Amino acid sequence: MEKIDCDILIVGGGAAGSRAAYEAKKLCPELKVIMAVRGGFGSSGSTNLMASESLGINAPFNFMDDGDNSEVFYKDMMDTGAGLADPNLCRILANESCKRVEELIALGVKFDSRDGKIIQRKLSGCTKARSLTCGGSTGREIVRVLKREIKKLGVEVVEDIRILDLVKGDNGKVCGAVGLIGEKFIYIQAKAVVIATGGAGRIFKYNVNPLSLEGDGWCMAYRAGARLINMEFFQIGPAVFKPNIMFIIHSHMWRLKPRLTNVYGEEFLNKYCPLGIEPSEVMVLKAMSYPFSVRTDAKYLDIAIFKEFTEGRGTDTGGVYFDVTHVSQETLLDKAPITYQILKQAGADLAKERIEIGMVVQNFNGGILIDSNGYTGVEGLFAAGEVTGGVHGADRPGGNNLIDTQVFGYRAGRACAEYASSIERKPQIEDISFNFSTITKEDELIIKKSEEIYYKNLTVIRNRLGLEDVLRFIDSYWGRPNIVVQNRLLLGSLIARAALMREESRGTHYREDFPKTNPLWTKRILILKSEKGYPSLELL
Known part of the structure; x- marks a missing residue:
């Protein structure tokens, strides 16, 4: 088995892994930092996926003068978390988000602006306009900028490697990981490891996740002795099934009052709405509540779509019909320009034809239990981003997933560097054996x-x-x-x-x-x- 030696191994190349690598190398430039990326750095992982009209990162700057501040942000997190979000982690996220975003701006991330002033948008679960965007490519833009800075600092990147398991020494400390490049096994020895592998949407039949999100990070952390929390909570929402593209339907699209029908041409939403709740009311609520959640009556729309499919009234693709042909092309371009153009490029003109949509797994709220510095409780092992649990609770505000990657990627990277600097030398393991059977x-x-x-x-x-x-x-x-x-x-x-x-x-x-x-x-x-x-x- 080939061996690579380093001080810090970052597993994952998305927004969390990139921030952790950047901060670790910046704090301790003498340390050798390696990023292990499943795919190409800057082109793989969920952060780099453009799958919606707008992808936001939350920070309470109050650029829209609506009274936002860190205290309001904290309350929004605790409210949407429904009693299960970690108050300490939420407080850190609320207090440090503006600083982390300011650092991204200083590095060159250009957020959407109007008349030279950055604009903020109000997303699901937020009481204020808090989300900064780069259209639907916010995550991709953050990684692009961090990738450039990481290269300047001298972080090494190993691409197209699937890390399969962690390695622990006789003392119980994590001291590296085993991965696979093609058919070749690689042992990367390290003083410390940061897991930033994202979620596990690909284990479900319908999802809007890239191929790499299979939950490997959770499994290797669990086997190493880390604890997992809130694993029953993850986000599911409507997305395009036909044409065959990964793109979610949210925000303005529901305000356009689409006609939803099953394979028999029947409008079905009304039969799932309780007495006193109108389908039009549910659609308005859906515009501000993308993921399925029992905290709002928008839940009836998600339940309706899901049941129509599971009870045999869905289309061959697994969804239902979504029709906004009553809306003009001008209105579609004004209200949902990215959605309209992406679907047009995929062969569907929303102004002229219906599409098929269904429920997909998008993002996870639970994961590896961490402390305020991304420490997992297993010596030598840290984690950041979607792979972690605690900060989001039973639900989360839209735009919080990206800021989580920056606040706790920052903290995990620095804490990992400080830990690695305190160790004089790595545990010596003479023989690494890994049993891997082909599929x-x-x-x-x-x-x-x-x-x-x-x-x-x-x-x-x-x-x-x-x-x-x-x-x-x-x-x-x-x-x-x-x-x-x-x-x-x-x-x-x-x-x-x-x-x-x-x-x-x-x-x-x-x-x-x-x-x-x-x-x-x-x-x-x-x-x-x-x-x-x-x-x-x-x-x-």
């Missing part, structure tokens, strides 16, 4: 089946029968030798067990058999690996 035809079928059963039972609508079906499926294939299959089964088990334990509905977690929010469940579910190797769940 068989049966493994491929298991992965395909898991994507289908996870989507059906772990996304919009959950109930005991469906969750138990997931666990039975996992048990029937548990112990497969291929690590990719192992990870898929482990992740399904973690999510299903947490969702089964939480007998209520809260935030993005909806239990059809427990539809109400229960104040007694204002508790967080913590998951760690038991001595027998199975997930152990505790309440925090």
